[in-house]
Amino acid sequence: MIGAGVNGLSAAIVLAQAGVRVDVWEAEAQAGGAARTLPLTLPEFHHDFGAAVLPTAAGSPFLLQLPLHKYGLRWVNSPAPVAHPLDDGTAVVLERDLNAACGALGPDGEAWRSLVGDLSARWAEFAAEILQPVVHVPRHPLLLAGFGLHAVRSAQAVAARFKSSRTRALWAGLAAHSFLPLDATASAAPALVLAAAAHAVGWPMPLGGAQSLTEALMVHLKSLGGVVHTSARVHRVGELVQYSGEAGPVLADVSPRQLLGLAPDMDSAGYKKTLRRFRAGPGIFKVDYALSEAIPWRAADCGRALTVHLGGSFEEIAAGEEATATGRLAERPFVLLVQPTLFDASRAPQGKHIAWAYCHIPYGSTANMTAVIDAQIERFAPGFGECVLARHTMGPVELAARDANLAGGDISGGAMDLRQLVWRPTLGGYGTPDERLYICSSSTPPGGGVHGMCGYHAAEAALRRWK
Numbered sequence: 001m002i003g004a005g006v007n008g009l010s011a012a013i014v015l016a017q018a019g020v021r022v023d024v025w026e027a028e029a030q031a032g033g034a035a036r037t038l039p040l041t042l043p044e045f046h047h048d049f050g051a052a053v054l055p056t057a058a059g060s061p062f063l064l065q066l067p068l069h070k071y072g073l074r075w076v077n078s079p080a081p082v083a084h085p086l087d088d089g090t091a092v093v094l095e096r097d098l099n100a101a102c103g104a105l106g107p108d109g110e111a112w113r114s115l116v117g118d119l120s121a122r123w124a125e126f127a128a129e130i131l132q133p134v135v136h137v138p139r140h141p142l143l144l145a146g147f148g149l150h151a152v153r154s155a156q157a158v159a160a161r162f163k164s165s166r167t168r169a170l171w172a173g174l175a176a177h178s179f180l181p182l183d184a185t186a187s188a189a190p191a192l193v194l195a196a197a198a199h200a201v202g203w204p205m206p207l208g209g210a211q212s213l214t215e216a217l218m219v220h221l222k223s224l225g226g227v228v229h230t231s232a233r234v235h236r237v238g239e240l241v242q243y244s245g246e247a248g249p250v251l252a253d254v255s256p257r258q259l260l261g262l263a264p265d266m267d268s269a270g271y272k273k274t275l276r277r278f279r280a281g282p283g284i285f286k287v288d289y290a291l292s293e294a295i296p297w298r299a300a301d302c303g304r305a306l307t308v309h310l311g312g313s314f315e316e317i318a319a320g321e322e323a324t325a326t327g328r329l330a331e332r333p334f335v336l337l338v339q340p341t342l343f344d345a346s347r348a349p350q351g352k353h354i355a356w357a358y359c360h361i362p363y364g365s366t367a368n369m370t371a372v373i374d375a376q377i378e379r380f381a382p383g384f385g386e387c388v389l390a391r392h393t394m395g396p397v398e399l400a401a402r403d404a405n406l407a408g409g410d411i412s413g414g415a416m417d418l419r420q421l422v423w424r425p426t427l428g429g430y431g432t433p434d435e436r437l438y439i440c441s442s443s444t445p446p447g448g449g450v451h452g453m454c455g456y457h458a459a460e461a462a463l464r465r466w467k
Helices: 007-018 098-104 108-119 125-131 141-151 157-161 163-177 190-200 209-225 254-260 269-275 300-304 312-324 370-380 396-401 406-411 418-422 454-467
Strands: 024-025 082-084 091-094 227-228 250-252 282-292 305-310 337-338 353-361 387-393 436-439
Touching: 007 024, 007 209, 007 454, 024 436, 082 163, 082 300, 091 163, 091 300, 098 108, 098 190, 108 125, 108 141, 108 163, 108 190, 125 141, 125 190, 141 190, 157 163, 157 312, 163 190, 163 305, 163 312, 209 227, 250 254, 250 454, 254 269, 254 305, 254 406, 282 370, 282 406, 300 305, 305 370, 312 353, 337 370, 353 370, 387 396, 396 406, 436 454
Parallel strands: 024 227, 082 305, 250 436
Antiparallel strands: 082 091, 282 353, 282 387, 305 337, 337 353
């Protein structure tokens, strides 16, 4: 195995469960990829490097099979999965309970129920369908067809179902997780998945930070005989002893372009050309904050949510996402903010807090968006700046320096448009022209998110082909 992110560790566990001896080679000193917890600002303030709120991990068909609770993994949910403050001083809150959510959304309650009610009620079946390659034989065709009816539409088209501008704003924040313009085909799909997850499993975080998930996976892998080697960068696949003879398959939790560098001698010009043409998604600019107190939201309901979406109206968020998609910086970008210490006090010194926020920027942009992000927070939380003890900023260059899979600041493993969800990174998915080599990163189906399913499916494919 190359790479000890959640997908790499998941693939390693599948192989180890099948009786394969597994060594995982991780370039960084700390395993986890984007799912790491680091001291980015001040002593005793514990920040998540990347992923922090993990609904698809808490509801992952593969991760739920593992006894990770035995190794200390505990999920922490906030009372409300997400809040969306508005300029009038109030906030739209998505309640975890579906009935409560529909009641809070007033005239749009029934429209909301019709969109996500069945998906959330049947989450286990739904997740098993969507967290695998797009092209597959469905076990629950009617459920998948109901999802697909809306998922292939644009977020803008689905938003027309809602009567209230407040509900449309909430919907825009969910859809912006797609990194697509809100009028793009299939930009509604991530919103539907996230909304269903909110009612089914919540939007939780691991107690102590994302590293807790990584550590639980590593301990479980060790119990199966697997070994993780850190600070062990692999430059060529041929360096691995396991790659020779009858040692078994090699799975790489890397981006398509990294795979080209790892295996430059692959005997297929067509496959290499396809990898080179794989399109990256937009990047992010992230700020981690050490705070003297909790964020002073004007809308008190924001204190009930682990995740807060900042961006005002549907129209404002749509304009920001359109700017990013066309290579421009948004003047008032959509900002995703997480406030872990409201629900896990262990992450900061007593009485102090952490938060992080990011906005979308064009791939590889070198712009410093700190002041813009601060202004968006201050807009809905006057006095926020006075609470900041320290900041740590990361643009695309800094993100890639800590995790090579995040080249250009792309945290989704590639553009998430409809075509590339099918060809991810090729129509064959995980396999390569070399029958011993497979790719298992979020650039493979089912795509971005912390769920381990890319690794799971890649390992299953490798075992079938290898045996």
